[in-house]
Amino acid sequence: MTGRTRAIGMRLAQTVPVIIGVIVISFILTRALPGDPAVYFAGAMADEQSIQQVREALGLDKPLVTQFFLYVGDLAQGDLGRSISTGQPVLTDLAMRLPASLELTLSALVLSCLIAIPLGVLAAVRQGSWVDHLCRLLVTAGVSLPTFFTGIMLVYIFYYLLGWAPSPLGRLDFIYLEPPRVTGFFLIDSLLAGDPETFAAALRQLALPAITLALFTLAPIARMTRAAMLQALSSDYIRTARAAGLSRSKVLFGYGLRNALLPVVTTLGMVFSFVLGANVLVEKVFAWPGIGSYAVEALVASDYAAVQGFVLAMAFLFVTLNLIIDLSYALIDPRIGFDTK
Amino acid sequence: MTDATDIPGRKPDGAWAHLLHVLRENPVTMLSFGLFAFFLLQAFFGALIVPHDPLATNAANALQPPDWTHWFGTDSLGRDVFSRVVVATRLDLMISVLAVAISFAVGSVLGAVAGYWGGWIDAALNRVLDTIMAFPLFVLAMGIVAALGNSIENIIYATALINIPFYARLVRAEVNIRREAGFALAARLSGNSHFRTLAFHIFPNALPPMMVQVSLNMGWAILNAAGLSFIGLGVRPPTPEWGIMVAEGANYIISGHWWVALFPGLWLMLAVFTFNLMGDGLRDLVDPRRRT
Amino acid sequence: MLSVTNLSVSFRTRRGEVNAVRGISFDLGRGETLGIVGESGSGKSVTSYALLRILDAGGTIRAGDVTYGGVDLRAASERDMRDIRGREISMIFQNPRAALNPIRKVGHQIEDVLRQHGRATRQDARAKAIKALADVRINDPAARYDAYPFELSGGMCQRIVIAIALACDPKLLIADEPTTGLDITTQKTVMDLSRDLIRARGMSSILITHDLGLAAEYCDRLAVMKDGEIVETGIAAAVFAAPQHPYTARLVDATPRPGLGLRDLLPAKARTPLPGHAPGERTLVQVRDLVKTYPGKSGPVHAVKGISFTIREGQSVGLVGESGCGKSTTSSILVRLLDRTSGDILFEGVDIADIPAERFVRDKRRSQIQMVFQDATDSLNPRHSARQTIADPILRMSDLRGARLTARIEELATLCGLPLPLLDRFPHQLSGGQKARVGIARAIALDPKFLILDEPTAALDVSIQAVVLNLLADLRARLGMTYLFVSHDLNVVRLLCDHVIVMQGGEIVEQGPTAQVMDTPSHPYTRNLLAAAPRPPVLAAPMTDQPAAQ
Numbered sequence A: 001m002t003g004r005t006r007a008i009g010m011r012l013a014q015t016v017p018v019i020i021g022v023i024v025i026s027f028i029l030t031r032a033l034p035g036d037p038a039v040y041f042a043g044a045m046a047d048e049q050s051i052q053q054v055r056e057a058l059g060l061d062k063p064l065v066t067q068f069f070l071y072v073g074d075l076a077q078g079d080l081g082r083s084i085s086t087g088q089p090v091l092t093d094l095a096m097r098l099p100a101s102l103e104l105t106l107s108a109l110v111l112s113c114l115i116a117i118p119l120g121v122l123a124a125v126r127q128g129s130w131v132d133h134l135c136r137l138l139v140t141a142g143v144s145l146p147t148f149f150t151g152i153m154l155v156y157i158f159y160y161l162l163g164w165a166p167s168p169l170g171r172l173d174f175i176y177l178e179p180p181r182v183t184g185f186f187l188i189d190s191l192l193a194g195d196p197e198t199f200a201a202a203l204r205q206l207a208l209p210a211i212t213l214a215l216f217t218l219a220p221i222a223r224m225t226r227a228a229m230l231q232a233l234s235s236d237y238i239r240t241a242r243a244a245g246l247s248r249s250k251v252l253f254g255y256g257l258r259n260a261l262l263p264v265v266t267t268l269g270m271v272f273s274f275v276l277g278a279n280v281l282v283e284k285v286f287a288w289p290g291i292g293s294y295a296v297e298a299l300v301a302s303d304y305a306a307v308q309g310f311v312l313a314m315a316f317l318f319v320t321l322n323l324i325i326d327l328s329y330a331l332i333d334p335r336i337g338f339d340t341k
Numbered sequence B: 001m002t003d004a005t006d007i008p009g010r011k012p013d014g015a016w017a018h019l020l021h022v023l024r025e026n027p028v029t030m031l032s033f034g035l036f037a038f039f040l041l042q043a044f045f046g047a048l049i050v051p052h053d054p055l056a057t058n059a060a061n062a063l064q065p066p067d068w069t070h071w072f073g074t075d076s077l078g079r080d081v082f083s084r085v086v087v088a089t090r091l092d093l094m095i096s097v098l099a100v101a102i103s104f105a106v107g108s109v110l111g112a113v114a115g116y117w118g119g120w121i122d123a124a125l126n127r128v129l130d131t132i133m134a135f136p137l138f139v140l141a142m143g144i145v146a147a148l149g150n151s152i153e154n155i156i157y158a159t160a161l162i163n164i165p166f167y168a169r170l171v172r173a174e175v176n177i178r179r180e181a182g183f184a185l186a187a188r189l190s191g192n193s194h195f196r197t198l199a200f201h202i203f204p205n206a207l208p209p210m211m212v213q214v215s216l217n218m219g220w221a222i223l224n225a226a227g228l229s230f231i232g233l234g235v236r237p238p239t240p241e242w243g244i245m246v247a248e249g250a251n252y253i254i255s256g257h258w259w260v261a262l263f264p265g266l267w268l269m270l271a272v273f274t275f276n277l278m279g280d281g282l283r284d285l286v287d288p289r290r291r292t
Numbered sequence C: 001m002l003s004v005t006n007l008s009v010s011f012r013t014r015r016g017e018v019n020a021v022r023g024i025s026f027d028l029g030r031g032e033t034l035g036i037v038g039e040s041g042s043g044k045s046v047t048s049y050a051l052l053r054i055l056d057a058g059g060t061i062r063a064g065d066v067t068y069g070g071v072d073l074r075a076a077s078e079r080d081m082r083d084i085r086g087r088e089i090s091m092i093f094q095n096p097r098a099a100l101n102p103i104r105k106v107g108h109q110i111e112d113v114l115r116q117h118g119r120a121t122r123q124d125a126r127a128k129a130i131k132a133l134a135d136v137r138i139n140d141p142a143a144r145y146d147a148y149p150f151e152l153s154g155g156m157c158q159r160i161v162i163a164i165a166l167a168c169d170p171k172l173l174i175a176d177e178p179t180t181g182l183d184i185t186t187q188k189t190v191m192d193l194s195r196d197l198i199r200a201r202g203m204s205s206i207l208i209t210h211d212l213g214l215a216a217e218y219c220d221r222l223a224v225m226k227d228g229e230i231v232e233t234g235i236a237a238a239v240f241a242a243p244q245h246p247y248t249a250r251l252v253d254a255t256p257r258p259g260l261g262l263r264d265l266l267p268a269k270a271r272t273p274l275p276g277h278a279p280g281e282r283t284l285v286q287v288r289d290l291v292k293t294y295p296g297k298s299g300p301v302h303a304v305k306g307i308s309f310t311i312r313e314g315q316s317v318g319l320v321g322e323s324g325c326g327k328s329t330t331s332s333i334l335v336r337l338l339d340r341t342s343g344d345i346l347f348e349g350v351d352i353a354d355i356p357a358e359r360f361v362r363d364k365r366r367s368q369i370q371m372v373f374q375d376a377t378d379s380l381n382p383r384h385s386a387r388q389t390i391a392d393p394i395l396r397m398s399d400l401r402g403a404r405l406t407a408r409i410e411e412l413a414t415l416c417g418l419p420l421p422l423l424d425r426f427p428h429q430l431s432g433g434q435k436a437r438v439g440i441a442r443a444i445a446l447d448p449k450f451l452i453l454d455e456p457t458a459a460l461d462v463s464i465q466a467v468v469l470n471l472l473a474d475l476r477a478r479l480g481m482t483y484l485f486v487s488h489d490l491n492v493v494r495l496l497c498d499h500v501i502v503m504q505g506g507e508i509v510e511q512g513p514t515a516q517v518m519d520t521p522s523h524p525y526t527r528n529l530l531a532a533a534p535r536p537p538v539l540a541a542p543m544t545d546q547p548a549a550q
Helices: A002-031 A037-042 A048-058 A064-076 A090-125 A130-144 A147-161 A186-192 A196-233 A236-243 A248-285 A291-300 A304-332 B015-025 B027-049 B081-117 B119-133 B137-148 B152-179 B182-189 B194-230 B242-253 B258-286 C044-052 C078-084 C106-116 C125-135 C154-166 C184-200 C212-218 C236-241 C246-254 C327-334 C386-397 C402-415 C420-424 C432-443 C462-479 C490-496 C514-519 C524-532
Strands: C002-013 C016-028 C033-037 C059-068 C089-092 C172-176 C204-209 C221-226 C229-235 C283-294 C301-312 C316-320 C342-347 C369-372 C450-454 C482-487 C499-504 C507-513
Touching (some): A002 A304, A002 B119, A002 B137, A090 A196, A090 A248, A090 A304, A147 B258, A291 B137, B015 B027, B027 B258, B081 B152, B182 B194, B182 C369, B194 B242, C044 C059, C044 C089, C106 C125, C106 C154, C184 C524, C204 C212, C221 C236, C229 C246, C236 C246, C246 C462, C301 C482, C316 C327, C386 C402, C462 C490, C507 C524
Parallel strands (some): C033 C221, C172 C204
Antiparallel strands (some): C002 C059, C499 C507
16 A cells, blocks of 8 residues: 555656646747747837836846746746736636636547447447447547538538537527636536526537537547457456356456556546647637637737747646546556556 | 668568558558558649649639539639649648658657666656646647747647657657567677667567557648648648638638538548558558568 | 367458367366366367357357266357356466456455355355465465455466366366466466365366376376367376377477486487587686676665586586576676676686676677577567578678678578578568577577577477477587576476576575486475476386486
């Protein structure tokens, strides 16, 4: 048990250099802006004097090392700079919009796990059957789909042709009022407010973007589940279990799937990386007011503080998600912390 | 890749015969290599064979659905979608091939060195890779292009950088498991230096799994580049590029002008699909165990 | 009790149908132990899976009948089969660690079986599982109940597998290579344990193994399989003493055991006189106080703790011990792939231990000290043809090029018995024995004085082992090489070596002339090792026509 605690401690400690690395890269990115950062941060209307003021305010006249520590100090206070386009502190903007992105991403992930894992398991159990071929086709086609293209095609089919989906603009049709903000997740907030109508409306808006993202993440999860399940089912311990007369469901799920889920959980880290990236594109297609579309708008407006704040926020989000995945992995795999060397 | 070219009596490689053998063995490989040839033809000769000038606008003829003169219809400025889709192939392929080539080269060297020597080199490399991987990769590419400036070279560099960890990790693992393999030790006993052992004995054995990675990465690289242009980074209008064309088409989809976005999107999808299918074929090509 | 008639099993593969088992028949009586013996690919394991109908995907029983206690196992429903598996017929497997679910406590794995077959309820399952652990003589079974497989040694895992197999008191136990991968002393403990349990419970059993000696010691009757067919069945001692089928005869001959010479391992026709072998007097290698310490996570690991020995020119020295005794570390240091922590290695009177392994590659003595590796498959570069592999040391360390290089490669191939047309093949196109020959040809390419043989036959079938051992003896005589033969198998060492060093826990516990160490061992550990080696039934008539090469 001490080995496990140490392993979990080690994993926590590992995030420290990663976070330092993330901050360094993000600092380099802010300072690598083309031309003079002060000119950008001062805004389009700035004159010589206000640029100089900005330069001093940002500490750009100081040596690079000092600038780095100033930057770290700002970060520690949650200061990511101010967005030119909204005039708000970047952190406030991001905090406002983060729930929208999270709601979309998480519902897409849940949706794709619900489809991909059973599909992968079924494909592995019935290897060579039509389910298996379908799974392999979906997997190869799925990774080839550009999310933004899938999104547009879904809009064309379900909004323009069939009229089933509401217009792809935002989280809620304008005739509805936003539910009182508790979690920021419209689905949850509307339920908390006891407003099933708003819930249904929010769900309708969410459906297409979530399906778009889910289609994209389906492939890696299904592929990994299939491979891991095949590997588990060909293991010696499955043969032992069968030779001992255990029932089919016990062999498949108690012994096979439990082991197969371990590599699938590890894959989720990679899937998060893809899904957070694809999120940006999907938000643009569906005018989803999350941090992704915020970043795209900021890019168009050359609003660099907002873009860099977004990149940094995404990195922190991703590091946290990975940490959660690894810690939960340590909880389900007894071998973690056992010195195999 | 072998160092024994001067051995007499060795039969000629028969690389061509081997290629034919690999193609004949697996119909999927045949299909994917055929599609790849299709895209290569467009990349090399597309600009010469298209029926219209991809940049020529014609406001009177805007947003026309596909017909016999404009096979894929026209866009909002009256440009021929078919010509633009075909001409865009060269740019999209170039970005992905260059990006993958850079990450393959850099990642292989880093990963091989770290996997063979281990120690602090390995630890340092791992920290750097962890840091790169700590960003959602597309988001990092956005950040890099936004910071370095909006140009095609920067798209290539950003795409290459985010793909380096995959190669470095893969090569590191492949080299590491073979570092103590009998044939690597035997190579040392045969008088090969560490460098020779790594470069001529161990590394070539990592090639088959890397080929699968290369094919996946080519697909990602195209998707990545198209995604960046879709949100307005990198390639700029009016240059024909699949991502931008889809982005332009997205504005007209709600009004039912499907062809503007559909055809570039389909081409993009087909290209990524081709690369993904090629993986196994490429692996079989470089795997001596497939030779009969 | 169990009756198999005309059983055929085939597998669907990419290259079409493969018949793994072709119409075999045998019977097993109550309380009887049957050994099914065969080399790799003979279909012996497939037979056992077919009996329980747990064939891998793609495998089907094509024909034949399997009757167990009056029940037709081929016709039984899957539900009936599940009741039979574990309750009537149980099975234990090779590689015990992999045979257990890695993420489930071993106690729970035993409970799963007990509850599946209605032998325990939720309330008493734990107690019964602990009793099952106690039955296989596991100390402190209550504590082991909560262990995961990775926390246990290989021998301990095999006991758990036996506990699972015997938990529901089956009448028949099928053991599929149960001791492969275990050390020889552990092998004996596991085999003795299962024999005792089988006897005490009045069970029948089938032992599937490649080791004829092991089967002969533990089984009443033997069935010898080759290419999916049973070529001979009979009482174990009789099969051993007077094999009827030529294949059995070859297998019996090739099984090393006390009292046999090297040439006796070969088929009678191939027994040419063994070349004379007389070690010289000059010292070739002298090892003094060799120490190797690795930094470990929980303190330093002492792999080799100050060992000393001398190897004379032309001598063949056996280095014997179980896994983890330091013999591999010692051989890696001697061949200069690994640096020692302290101590001297004098090669022809000059200390070579001070030259770092890194730089020894360019030393002129590099070509003098060579090694033949344990696993022939692993030691050949998959991307290089046999010709390239043999050429590598010559290209790196000599000036031979062009026609003379070709001539030299072909000379080496001939010397090692590798047909010349095979030189352009890649390793995956060669058989195990051919790969071993390529490995040996590479090692002797530059006429080394000192050749270290690191378990060169451990991964080979016995009949091929016999050929390779004889090849090594011939080469020794022809090229005047000095051997250090690293092995866990005392019977093999006895055949080839004049001098034996026994290692345990990084130290030499005993060394001396082979006959002395083998016949009158002084150290208890050596006696243990000797006692653990399988002891085939004593033969009525001596089969040797010449004294062993000692």
